[in-house]
Amino acid sequence: MATIKIENLTFSYPSSDDLIFDKVSFQIDTDWKLGFVGRNGRGKTTFLNLLQGKYEFGGKIISPVQFDYFPYSVHNKENLTIDVLNEVCPTAEEWRLMRELSLLNVDFEVLYRPFNTLSNGEQTKVLLAALFLNEGRFLLIDEPTNHLDTQARETVSAYLRKKKSFILVSHDRDFLDGCIDHILSLNKTDIEVQSGNFSSYLTNFERRQEFERKQNNRLQTDIKRLQETARRTSAWADKVEASKAGAFDKGYIGHKSAKMMKRAKTVEARQEKEIEQKSTLLKNTEYASKLKITPLKYRSETLLNLSGVAVNYGGKDVFKPVSFSVKRGDRIAIVGGNGSGKSSLLKLICGQVIDYSGVVKKGSDLIISYVPQDTAALSGTLTEIAAQSRIDESLFKAVLHKMGLDKVQFEKDVADFSDGQKKITLIAKSLCESAHLYIWDEPLNFIDVYARMQIENLIKEFQPTMIFVEHDKVFQRNTATEIVSL
Secondary structure, three states, X not given: OOEEEEEEEEXXXXXXXXXXXXXXXXXXXXXXXXXXXXXXXXXXXXXXXHHOOOOOOEEEXXXXXXXXXXXXXXXXXXXXXXXXXXXXXXXXXXXXXXXXXXXXXXXXXXXXXXXXXXXXXXXXXXXXXXXXXXXXXXXXXEOHHHHOOHHHHHHHHHHHHOOOOEEEEOOOHHHHHOOXXXXXXXXXXXXXXXXXXXXXXXXXXXXXXXXXXXXXXXXXXXHHHHHHHHHHHHHHHHHHHHHOOOOOOHHHHHHHHHHHHHHHHHHHHHHHHHHHHHHOOXXXXXXXXOOOOOOOOOOOOEEEEXXXXXXEEOOEEOOOOXXXXXEOOOEEEEEOOOXXXXXXXXXXXXXXXXXXXXXXXXXXXXXXXXXXOOOOOOOOOHHHHHHHHOOXXXXXXXXXXXXXXXXXXXXXXXXXXXHHHHHHHHHHHHXXXXXXXXXXXXXXXXXXXXXXXXXXXXXXXXXXXXXXXXXXXXXXXXXOOEEEEO
């Protein structure tokens, strides 16, 4: 076991005056299984890039090991998978690679297929297997779950549980709990290291925040009292000082005035000390502001009915025919493996041209708000997006700010946002749309834990009618009223 040391790390991008890291110091052991959490846009991927030496920075990063990064960039995806993996881990023997693939439930035949014919989930698994075969390396794993279905997440989490020497960026709470033994938390003002899984970290973090909130409330009460005392004492001192004019015993009055002034200064100094103490509290509090949604009430109980519906690719059904109804207040989770047709089913319901069999009956004048899985086409300023979507711009920006988007981002082109910031832009747009039915396709991809909890609380409070695809099992448990499996 060795130690990676971070000493006085300071960094900002050349195009910005805002410090991403300001004299941050901590250390980690190379045998740890670290979960790395923090709000979107705070600098998790930046920190991983700094470990790899991609940017110049202030301070020191002292590491006895080399770093490998996932997702690995494959230059020629037309090559056979075995050739791609030989490039990733050139010294690994084939039997060892097959052993790793078996742990990930990957069929060996994928090794002799072109890499670009593998599903996103298969690509994730084979690249992780190859990277872990590079001995003496510390692996930086950046959001691997975004292309994994629920079953694959469980498989990869179990696989990582058997490994060590990695930092894992993920916002999937179940996934993290299944495979880590330490948490690296990127807070507002520092980076904190804590032993345990994500659930234990979150419990500790919330307890500390509650303690600080109570202490902060007491301090505010004390400071208000001190301010009032200082005001009165200062007024008494001024009054006594004024009474010296024409007084017979100016020595006594002068002594009394000086005593009052000294008391006023003492109270003022105490007040400043209390205020300084207050400034050290709540420095890392994450405020998950309450969100709102204004769903429309459909005139009848049933909004949608599917009878024996199956999506067709090339004249063949992708999944066995499904039948279900969507009634007011239903929140239906569509589940299934990668490539099982979940997104296609959602697009079909939204009215896109999709080959299918069966019967889809939608209520007349049904208004749908749709959040697509893909954010690549998102561009333009927030003002332009609000105008195109015919939603209130002020409300749109207020919702985004509540979900953690800094106001400095408001004038930027959304195309330059991080993946997580793009996703919350789509969700915020949907929340500003009044609709009978909300259809969301993997809304939580790239979105941080606090935003996930905000959305869960919103759905539980307002109970909009929804159909959604989401592989986060905690989110499913907390929000779905029914599950439809493909």
